[in-house]
Amino acid sequence: MLIAAKVREIRAKDIAEAVAQLCQRANFELEESVLAALKQAQQNEPSPLGKEILRQLIDNARVAEAKNLPLCQDCGSAVIFLEVGQDAHVIDGDLNEAVSGGVGQGYTQGYLRKSMVNQPFSERKNTGDNTPPIIHTEIVPGDHIRIICLPKGAGSENMSRLAMLRPGEGREGIIDFVVRAVDEAGANPCPPLIIGLGIGATSEGAMLLAKKALLRPIGQPNPDPEIAALEAELLARINGLGIGPMGVGGVTTALAVHAEARPTHIACLPVAINFQCHCARHKEARL
Amino acid sequence: MEAVPINIPLDRKTIKELTAGTPVLISGTVYTARDAAHKRLIEALKRRETLPFPLKGQTIYYTGPSPARPGRVIGSAGPTTSGRMDIYTPRLLSAGLKAMIGKGQRSAEVRAALQKYKAIYFIAIGGAGALLAQAIKKATVVAYDDLGPEAVRELTVENFPAIVANDIYGNDLFEQGRAQYRKEKG
Known part of the structure; x- marks a missing residue:
């Protein structure tokens, strides 16, 4: 039938x-969770230059929305x-x-x-x-x-990285790779950053996961506690690099680390990083 | 930290007084140029042609603004990543360029050339294009119109906020800042 x-x-x-x-x-409109994270960071940032930069970023969001300016x-x-x-x-x-x-x-x-x-x-x-x-x-x-x-934007996109780690490198290997990549990128990707991580799948699968991870609201951890713990440890390590807002020095190098993991091959441990600048823009609609 | 008002083109005395980490408010004339325009400027210098704007003593701002809405001077106009221009910069400094505004760190070659030719590298806040546009009072395309957002524009700026990143003494804001707040060994 x-x-x-x-x-x-x-x-x-x-x-x-x-x-x-x-x-x-x-x-034109900065995402609410990004704006909230910038305001929080402005309060916590000990570097006077870093603090002033965060203030101007918050001001920028106000001007952009009021004047319909990018x-x-x-x-x-x-x-x-x-x-x-x-x-x-x-x-x-x-x-x-x-x-x-x-x-x-x-x-x-x-x-x-x-x-x-x-x-x-x-x-x-x-x-x-x-x-x-x-x-x-x-x-x-x-x-x-x-x-x-x-x-x-290209400033952050240009810093993207992919590593095909050996499975034996495991969690520590992921942390080393990500922390080093952020350190080497320095001021270029416009910190404070949102770090999108794709772990597992294949090379292209990991990269797409990393990009999709950017869509999560800032501050919302991965529902899997093991991945959430990895995100928290990476965020602390990255903010210990001292890069700070726009690289002028400070404790606000990243606002968030968002990681996603998927099953992979017995011989593989792909890790993809998609850098997102503080100007994290996305909007959605449902038809 | 109070920002220091300065005028451009920079005079010798001001260049000597500026040190890495000093916030400034820039007023005067800047010329915009990014990757594609730099390539053409370098080719023009190679052919010993006259450049479309006077490079000597001037300031280049690395930006490709968004289009102006009707009745407005310019769209958003924040800095782009300076490192992409590193391969061209020493040549322009030797031809008399005195200052650049961009974002991000410069290569060792550029930093050495800044000391050699007594020039300054400023950073503006990347991703603050809407706010920075408020300090731009006039914009005119002066060359390479076919490059669209990458055309060379003459901008009149008033109290444009920036920070000295590299001075003529070899100081580097990024190294200084990172050393002060770094906990990670790396």
């Missing part, structure tokens, strides 16, 4: 419109996470084209900086509307589409 599946129709135009709005809001002139590559319910049906257009069109529209309407170049190692001509976006799609149960827009 055939059972007719209940399918919900979602118009491509509505997806494009939602993406256009998300790109703008993400660039928080940072680097309005990022548009990284889009799509959760597509298996019972959702996109009509009147192509899903990926709708997302890309929405990015172009959002970056143009919002006076956001267009930073994408076509050919990465020779011509490097600006595409003019910040397309193409980087789209990660996941099929999930349900009849909805969830869209998360994460404009990712």
Whole structure:
């Protein structure tokens, strides 16, 4: 017997419109948990220069939102996470084209900086509307589409690292690798940072996990106590490096470490780091 | 720590007085340039061509602003990572550049060139582009318009907040700051 599946129709135009709005809001409004973490850090920071920088970052968020100005002139590559319910049906257009069109529209309407170049190692001509976006799609149960827009700036993205550790290096190996990577990055990725970690899976799986880890609200630990303990230890070690806000010295080098772990091969221990500057932007919508 | 108001182009006396770690408020004219513009400036110097702006004594700000909304001077305009310009900087310093504003640490070569040519490296706050834009009063594209956000712009700034990161005496703000607050051996 055939059972007719209940399918919900979602118009491509509505997806494009939602993406256009998300790109703008993400660039103008700092996430609440980030703002709260910056305020907390400002109170705790003993370095006078570091404290003043944190004050200006909080002020920057106020000015950006009040004037519809991007928080940072680097309005990022548009990284889009799509959760597509298996019972959702996109009509009147192509899903990926709708997302890309929405990015172009959002970056143009919002006076956001267009930073994408076509050919990465020779011509490097600006595409003019910040397309193409980087789209990660996941099929999930349900009849909805969830869209998360994460404009990712290059200063922090450029510090990303991947290590394929030997399994025997274990927890200590992960800590050494991460602490060293943050130390070497120094002032460049615009501390205070949010460190996204992907542990396990494969090389590309770990990198995607690291990026997704950035979406968690600041200060919310991993629900697994063992991973949460690793996050806490890493945060303490990183803040002991002395780098401080913008690298001028201080105890606020990172606001959070967010780690995600997945099963891996008997011979593997992939560890991916995605650096996120304090200007941690992401907004989401559900259609 | 009270910020020191200074004018640019920097005069010799001011350059001598500035030391790493001093917060300043900069007023005057700066020229924006980042990766692509630097590449062209260096090529122009190689060909012994006249540069599109007078480099001697001047200040370069590493920024690629977001577009201005109608009726506004500029969009957001914070600093970009200076390290990417390290390969070009000693040549520009030898041609008379006196100051740079960016973010992040410089290479050993650049730090040595700052001492040799008596020039200053300032940092502004990365990711504070909306706030920093409030100190920019005028913006005009003067060269390489085809580079879009990377075009060279002449900016008039008033009380633009920055910090001296490298002075002419070899001091480095990042090394000093880290030494003071470091607990980790590394």
